[in-house]
Amino acid sequence: MKAPLCAVVVGLLCLAGSSFAKDAPPKVQVYSHGPGEFKKVNTLxxxxxxxxxxxxxxxxxxxxxxxHDSKQTDLSFEENWQYHLTKHAPFTxxxxxxxxxxxxxxxxxxxxNWEPDM
Structure with missing residues (x-):
C-alpha cells in the first residue's frame, strides 16, 4: 500500500516541479575516456x-x-528541473x-563531433 502511494506522490511532485521549469536546449560534450589515439581501445x-x-x-x-553497442545512464535531474544523461560505447x-x-x-x-587528441 505504501509503495503505490509513494509513486503517486513522487509523480505529482514531478509534474508540479516540471510546470515551473522553462524549456532549455541541451549542452553537449563529446569526449573519450582516454586520450584519443588511433588503434587504441577507448570509450566514446x-x-x-x-x-x-x-x-x-x-x-x-x-x-x-x-x-549499436552503446549504453545510456538513467535520466537524472537537477534541483532546477533541468536534466542530464550520458551515453557511451567502446570504440577503437x-x-x-x-x-x-x-x-x-x-x-x-x-x-x-569527437575530436581525437592527435
Missing part, C-alpha cells in the same frame, strides 16, 4: 546536460551510422573514421 562518451523537457534522443555515430578509432553524437531535443537535431 556523449554527456548531455541542462535540458528541459526531458524527452531527448542521443545517438553515438561512427561514420554517420549508429553504434582508426585514421579516416569519424565519430559523433547526434542529439534530438524538441524536434531539433544537432550533431557534435
Amino acid at each position: 562518451l556523449c554527456h548531455v546536460s541542462g535540458f528541459h523537457p526531458p524527452e531527448i534522443t542521443i545517438e553515438l555515430l561512427k561514420n554517420g551510422k549508429e553504434m 578509432p582508426n585514421q579516416g573514421e569519424h565519430f559523433s553524437c547526434k542529439v534530438t531535443h524538441m524536434g531539433k537535431s544537432k550533431t557534435y
Whole structure:
C-alpha cells in the first residue's frame, strides 16, 4: 500500500516541479575516456546536460551510422528541473573514421563531433 502511494506522490511532485521549469536546449560534450589515439581501445562518451523537457534522443555515430553497442545512464535531474544523461560505447578509432553524437531535443537535431587528441 505504501509503495503505490509513494509513486503517486513522487509523480505529482514531478509534474508540479516540471510546470515551473522553462524549456532549455541541451549542452553537449563529446569526449573519450582516454586520450584519443588511433588503434587504441577507448570509450566514446556523449554527456548531455541542462535540458528541459526531458524527452531527448542521443545517438553515438561512427561514420554517420549508429553504434549499436552503446549504453545510456538513467535520466537524472537537477534541483532546477533541468536534466542530464550520458551515453557511451567502446570504440577503437582508426585514421579516416569519424565519430559523433547526434542529439534530438524538441524536434531539433544537432550533431557534435569527437575530436581525437592527435
